[in-house]
Amino acid sequence: MEFDKKSLLKLGKLARISISDDKLNNLSKDLNSILEFVDQLKEIKTDQVDPTSNSLYQKLEVRDDKVDTKNSAEDILENAPEKEMDFFVVPKVIE
Amino acid sequence: MVAQMIEDWNLVIGIEIHAQVNSKSKLFSSSPTDFGSKPNSQVSLIDAAMPGMLPVINKFCIEQAVKSGIGLNAKINKKSIFDRKNYFYQDLPQGYQISQYKDPIVGEGFVEIETENGQKKIGVERLHLEQDAGKSLHDQDPNFTFVDLNRSGIALMEIVSKPDMSSPEEAVEYVRKVRSILRYLGTCDGNMEQGSLRADVNVSVNKPGNELGTRCEIKNLNSFKFIHAAIVYEAKRQIKLIEQGESVNQETRLFNTQSGETRSMRSKEDAHDYRYFPDPDLLPLTLDDDWIKGLQETIPELPDQIKERFINEYSLSSYDANIIVSDKATSKYFEDVVKNRNPKLVTTWVTGELFSILNKKNLIIEDSPITSKQLGELVDNIENGKISNRQAKEVLEEMCESGKGALEIIDEKGLSQISDENEIESLVDNVLNSNPENVKKYKNGKDKLFGFFVGEAMKLSKGKANPKIVNDLIKKKLSQ
Numbered sequence: 001m002e003f004d005k006k007s008l009l010k011l012g013k014l015a016r017i018s019i020s021d022d023k024l025n026n027l028s029k030d031l032n033s034i035l036e037f038v039d040q041l042k043e044i045k046t047d048q049v050d051p052t053s054n055s056l057y058q059k060l061e062v063r064d065d066k067v068d069t070k071n072s073a074e075d076i077l078e079n080a081p082e083k084e085m086d087f088f089v090v091p092k093v094i095e
Numbered sequence: 096m097v098a099q100m101i102e103d104w105n106l107v108i109g110i111e112i113h114a115q116v117n118s119k120s121k122l123f124s125s126s127p128t129d130f131g132s133k134p135n136s137q138v139s140l141i142d143a144a145m146p147g148m149l150p151v152i153n154k155f156c157i158e159q160a161v162k163s164g165i166g167l168n169a170k171i172n173k174k175s176i177f178d179r180k181n182y183f184y185q186d187l188p189q190g191y192q193i194s195q196y197k198d199p200i201v202g203e204g205f206v207e208i209e210t211e212n213g214q215k216k217i218g219v220e221r222l223h224l225e226q227d228a229g230k231s232l233h234d235q236d237p238n239f240t241f242v243d244l245n246r247s248g249i250a251l252m253e254i255v256s257k258p259d260m261s262s263p264e265e266a267v268e269y270v271r272k273v274r275s276i277l278r279y280l281g282t283c284d285g286n287m288e289q290g291s292l293r294a295d296v297n298v299s300v301n302k303p304g305n306e307l308g309t310r311c312e313i314k315n316l317n318s319f320k321f322i323h324a325a326i327v328y329e330a331k332r333q334i335k336l337i338e339q340g341e342s343v344n345q346e347t348r349l350f351n352t353q354s355g356e357t358r359s360m361r362s363k364e365d366a367h368d369y370r371y372f373p374d375p376d377l378l379p380l381t382l383d384d385d386w387i388k389g390l391q392e393t394i395p396e397l398p399d400q401i402k403e404r405f406i407n408e409y410s411l412s413s414y415d416a417n418i419i420v421s422d423k424a425t426s427k428y429f430e431d432v433v434k435n436r437n438p439k440l441v442t443t444w445v446t447g448e449l450f451s452i453l454n455k456k457n458l459i460i461e462d463s464p465i466t467s468k469q470l471g472e473l474v475d476n477i478e479n480g481k482i483s484n485r486q487a488k489e490v491l492e493e494m495c496e497s498g499k500g501a502l503e504i505i506d507e508k509g510l511s512q513i514s515d516e517n518e519i520e521s522l523v524d525n526v527l528n529s530n531p532e533n534v535k536k537y538k539n540g541k542d543k544l545f546g547f548f549v550g551e552a553m554k555l556s557k558g559k560a561n562p563k564i565v566n567d568l569i570k571k572k573l574s575q
Contacts (some may be wrong), residue, residue: 062126063151
């Protein structure tokens, strides 16, 4: 799989990461070498294997529907760069 | 009016319902789910997506999803997978929503709705579990958006229909029906005002015989009225575009509840832009046959079954039965009253007088000022002839105001109807004996005087005589 510059810019946009032109070449090269490495997996024959989403042979752990409030609003907002009236404050998002 | 405008066009409507699971804690964390709490007071480190947190699934939410699936006549998938749906937004701290993509917990099913042309089956594509996002407030400050994460991580069931609806009325009926089923099951409280149940509606139009048109999705409709209005507006908008030679863009739109219009929100990113992949924090969810069977046994009687039973057991019309079973509390109330009483009379008093009182006072039946037991007592007194229908209305109003029982009010007001034949006979004799002239005229053919005799007898009884008995007796006496 070839990771071209256009796909890279799109991926950056989706993650809201800006990629400057001078970094574009190197990043693309890096990503391609990672993909090439992972591509080796394709050599394994998997037509007899069911699709697997997880390689652990365990059951999903579940919990009971019990409420446990561990944090106050103050705690959770402690790391917020901007806060007001118990809200996180972020730059205006216009839809 | 709608019909005229869109007469030559087909409407194709599909709906995604987001129903909040009726759980005390969130889907993957133990934070509470209470509505209207102080902002960010119900947020754990998991909900805030702090590094190193592990989601652990709420067993109750799995059960509710499966129960809902059974209620929607759907296939329960014994293996389902949680995926990450990646997108960047300020009210999504993880940067992805945990949802289910290719392998949902519930597969295909259907619900039946009543339409103008009888019953119609609406296909359900799937039901899956996912996290709700936080809430953004854009109108608090001109330069900033405020974010409350209390809702972040609450369990939602997304129920996706097939594009089987072809009018705004059918769409509303479908959402009503799904809501009713979930409420009967107790899996979602269905409170649309508080956002516990909201709908995204996909609408497209095409000319009969032509291929399907391009669809638009209208997001987050939280009332039946808005669902109807948004579809009407959107269909007209699309038809107008096509008739002007323009084309419809596939996009997500918002419905403005003030203006009744829809406007473009953003071009919906292609599905693969969400870069779904199985969440490595969560193993596949597997369900045992025995466990599913156990849940099946807890499923209560659902509206369709109750409706059928009401029609068979109480000879209700399909129309009346529909009204009564559409709400769980109403059918329970009806059933409490109707036991050992005349179903027709009970239906009239529940769907007629009681409903009009509730409407007037803007109350739901759970908060009815008149209990089912009290209404039963009133109906008893109509049935045994103690009071007339007209008097009963008076009594009901008084019951509402004072909270007193029917019998107490009847006694207090001296309303009790006279049904004793001997007593009424002496009244009638009295009337006929004091009006010999009129009796003569009547016997000579002046039929109209019949009403006069009845009126006199009723007057004499101070309105308490059973009018039917009065009528019968006068008829009998005058024909002798």
